[in-house]
Amino acid sequence: xxxxxxxxxxxxxxxxxxxxxxxxxxxxxLNEGGTLHAVSNQCPHLKLPMKSGKIQDGAIVCPFHRSAxxxxxxxxxxxxxxxxxxxxxxxxxxxxxxxxxFPVRVENGEVQVDLAA
Numbered sequence: 001x002x003x004x005x006x007x008x009x010x011x012x013x014x015x016x017x018x019x020x021x022x023x024x025x026x027x028x029x030l031n032e033g034g035t036l037h038a039v040s041n042q043c044p045h046l047k048l049p050m051k052s053g054k055i056q057d058g059a060i061v062c063p064f065h066r067s068a069x070x071x072x073x074x075x076x077x078x079x080x081x082x083x084x085x086x087x088x089x090x091x092x093x094x095x096x097x098x099x100x101x102f103p104v105r106v107e108n109g110e111v112q113v114d115l116a117a
Contacts, residue, residue, distance in 0.1 A: 004113055017051060022115055027041060027115075030071070055071070059077045067080050073098070
């Protein structure tokens with residue numbers, strides 16, 4: 001594993017999120033109830049930002065077309081359900097694709113992400 005320091009752990013308290021750029025990739029770091037997650041900040045559907053996506057049932061929901069991705073695995077839970085009718089048609093223009101997720105840890109007070117995983 002190749003760990004890259006993203007930010008100080010104190011900059012990511014429970015309930016917060018931050019977007020960092022690591023190796024030219026926008027990474028969304030989330031602290032959900034003390035559990036850290038690192039995911040791509042680009043929805044695989046149209047590459048729109050995920051930062052303001054809601055967390056529901058262990059998934060992050062894209063704020064634009066409401067695709068939902070498991071926070072731990074990135075697996076698709078729902079693919080472009082919004083807007084009604086049109087969303088499903090738009091979803092057919094691209095295949096269901098998981099949201100990239102990355103291992104994350106705190107080491108010596110720093111949040112680190114493994115982008116090579």
